[in-house]
Amino acid sequence: MPDVAKIFDRESENWDADHGPDSPRAFEFQARAAYLRALCETLGKPRVLDLGCGTGRQLLDLADLIDGGVGLDLFEGMIARAREHASTWFGLAMRQLISKPMTLALFVRRCSGNLI
Numbered sequence: 001m002p003d004v005a006k007i008f009d010r011e012s013e014n015w016d017a018d019h020g021p022d023s024p025r026a027f028e029f030q031a032r033a034a035y036l037r038a039l040c041e042t043l044g045k046p047r048v049l050d051l052g053c054g055t056g057r058q059l060l061d062l063a064d065l066i067d068g069g070v071g072l073d074l075f076e077g078m079i080a081r082a083r084e085h086a087s088t089w090f091g092l093a094m095r096q097l098i099s100k101p102m103t104l105a106l107f108v109r110r111c112s113g114n115l116i
Contacts, residue, residue, distance in 0.1 A: 009077030015055050016081070033061050040065040056082030 016022075021029045036058065040046055045067045050059040053071030055078055062069065071082050 005075055008075040012055060012075065012077030012081045015078070016057060020055070020057050021061070029058070032058060036062055037065055053082055054078045056085045060085055 011018075019025050019029070021033070023029070040048070040062055045065065048059060048062060048066050048069040050056070050069060050071045053059055053073045056071050059069045059071050059082075071079070073079050073082070
C-alpha cells in the first residue's frame with residue numbers, strides 16, 4: 001500500500017498548477033468559488049473552516065468576504081504551501097493552518113458565531 005502522506009506531500013509542489021484557478025481544471029475551481037463566494041455574501045463575513053484545504057487557494061479566494069479562515073489538511077506539504085500562499089497573497093487572511101487532526105476539536109470548541 002502506498003504511503004498517502006508521501007504522495008500528497010510530493011503532489012503539493014504542483015497541486016495549484018494541476019487543480020488551481022489557472023489549471024486545466026480551472027472550471028471546477030471557479031464553480032466552487034462562485035458558490036462559496038455567494039454563500040459568504042449571504043452570511044455576511046462568516047468565519048470559515050476549510051476541511052481538506054490543500055494549498056489553501058479556495059480559502060484565500062474568499063479572503064475579502066470572510067472574517068477569518070482556518071485551513072485543515074492532514075498533509076504537511078499541503079499546509080506548507082497554504083502557509084506560503086497566505087503570507088504571500090493575503091497576509092493574515094488565514095488565522096491558522098492545522099495539520100494535526102486532534103487540533104481541530106480544540107479549535108471548534110473555541111469557535112463562536114457562524115462557521116461554514
